Amino acid sequence: MSFFAPLIGQSRAIELLTQAVKRQRIAPAYLFAGSNGVGRSLAALCFVTYLFSRDAVGEAELQVLRQRIWQRNHPDLLWVEPTYLHQGKRLSTAEAIAADVKRKTPPTIRLEQVREVSQFLGRSPLETDRSVVVIEQAEAMAEAPANALLKTLEEPGQATLILIAGSVESLLPTLVSRCQRIPFGRLSLEQMTTVLHQAGHPEILAEPQILQLAQGSPGAAIAHWEKLQEISPELLQQVSQPARSHREALSLARQIQQTLELDAQLWLIDFLQHHYWQTMTVSPQMPSARLILPLQLLEKARDYLLKNVNPRLVWEVTLMQMVG
Numbered sequence: 130m131s132f133f134a135p136l137i138g139q140s141r142a143i144e145l146l147t148q149a150v151k152r153q154r155i156a157p158a159y160l161f162a163g164s165n166g167v168g169r170s171l172a173a174l175c176f177v178t179y180l181f182s183r184d185a186v187g188e189a190e191l192q193v194l195r196q197r198i199w200q201r202n203h204p205d206l207l208w209v210e211p212t213y214l215h216q217g218k219r220l221s222t223a224e225a226i227a228a229d230v231k232r233k234t235p236p237t238i239r240l241e242q243v244r245e246v247s248q249f250l251g252r253s254p255l256e257t258d259r260s261v262v263v264i265e266q267a268e269a270m271a272e273a274p275a276n277a278l279l280k281t282l283e284e285p286g287q288a289t290l291i292l293i294a295g296s297v298e299s300l301l302p303t304l305v306s307r308c309q310r311i312p313f314g315r316l317s318l319e320q321m322t323t324v325l326h327q328a329g330h331p332e333i334l335a336e337p338q339i340l341q342l343a344q345g346s347p348g349a350a351i352a353h354w355e356k357l358q359e360i361s362p363e364l365l366q367q368v369s370q371p372a373r374s375h376r377e378a379l380s381l382a383r384q385i386q387q388t389l390e391l392d393a394q395l396w397l398i399d400f401l402q403h404h405y406w407q408t409m410t411v412s413p414q415m416p417s418a419r420l421i422l423p424l425q426l427l428e429k430a431r432d433y434l435l436k437n438v439n440p441r442l443v444w445e446v447t448l449m450q451m452v453g
Contacts, residue, residue: 132179136168137327138320142311147174149336155180155259156309158282158290160267162297163313169293172313173263174199177206181257182291183450204255207262209246211269232390234437236269243274247281251287260288267292268299275301282307315345323436325350342403356396360389368397369404371423371451382444394440398431423451 133143142161145352149155161169178195194203201208212219215230222236246262254260269430270278282290282304290308297305314322321340324331324347333339343350357365364384372378385394405423431448434440 132182133172133175136171136175139168139172139313142172142313146172146179147312150179153221155289157285158308159291159292160297160300160308160310161291161313162295163311164315164344164346164349165295166343166346166350166352167313167315168348170263170265172311173291173293176291177203177261177263179448180259180261183258186445189425202217205257205260207246207249207260208265209238209242209262210265211238212242214239214258231357232392234391235435236266238264238267238270238274240274240277241374243270243277243281246278246290250281250286254287258287258445261291262288263291263293265293267294268296272301275304279303279307307425316347317345321345321350323441330354338407341407342399349452353380353396356393357400359393360397364388365403368448372448373452375449375452379445380446382448385444386441391434391440394434394444398427398434400416402427426450 134145135368161172163169163405171394178198181194181198182191189442197203198206210221213230213232213234213236214220214226215228219239219327220228220230225236227430246264249262250260264278279301292300292308294300297310318340319344322334325331328347328351330351333350336354339350339353339357342353356365362380368381368385372381385397389397402424405427424449430443433443
């Protein structure tokens with residue numbers, strides 16, 4: 130059984146992880162570092178399946194094991210992801226969307242979740258020779274949970290922790306120093322094509338702007354495509370060029386705040402920044418100041434939104450300053 134067969138590309142990561150198992154030199158902690166959507170979580174699933182498969186006998190038993198792991202239904206696997214807090218209950222992003230919860234701030238990995246990791250690792254593995262904890266978007270930890278996790282990394286016991294993060298710089302240096310880094314790169318267009326066909330999204334290949342935004346990440350391409358479907362073409366067209374008056378800017382700001390969740394607003398900023406960069410490339414005769422100013426204003430808007438400033442106020446100020 131080729132455990133990493135579902136993973137397209139990432140030959141360096143596959144080689145490092147495969148050799149670790151073959152040589153029985155499995156690290157107590159790994160950092161899967163790379164852009165979102167390039168296969169880090171998929172690699173973690175493949176790696177855990179490989180680790181847990183050593184006691185499995187026969188192809189049928191391996192398939193059952195794989196299914197349990199991929200459904201996050203194995204007693205020696207704990208999968209942690211950022212959550213929202215709604216009415217005292219933690220919800221994953223998928224659960225928050227299903228419950229139609231207003232998502233005013235990005236999800237975070239909370240101190241209680243890190244404590245649960247410690248409790249999970251406090252018992253012996255039930256079916257394998259080691260427990261595994263996977264922490265997605267590890268950069269979503271504030272300082273308190275990060276420091277609590279540091280204590281666990283110092284003495285993980287019969288366990289391996291896998292931290293998945295966008296970059297080394299996004300984590301505390303003390304966390305990084307205790308992990309073996311596994312690098313994940315961006316995919317080629319050929320690899321992107323393979324993944325998007327497998328994921329049932331070949332239509333994205335006909336959208337050059339989405340592919341450019343994705344920058345070699347099929348997961349990002351799918352996420353960009355889904356976000357694009359959430360925004361009306363009329364609104365997208367209106368906001369893609371400077372408002373003609375302050376009244377129009379205020380109206381657009383109200384429409385954005387009323388119709389888009391925070392994550393969609395942040396995506397819109399990415400889309401608009403890419404739009405203005407493209408305009409600078411194809412229209413070099415246009416004064417650069419007219420194009421650089423919107424990029425700067427949009428970057429400020431992102432910072433304000435992430436700091437929980439009132440979204441409508443953020444868009445009003447930003448769009449009014451961009452009035453043509």
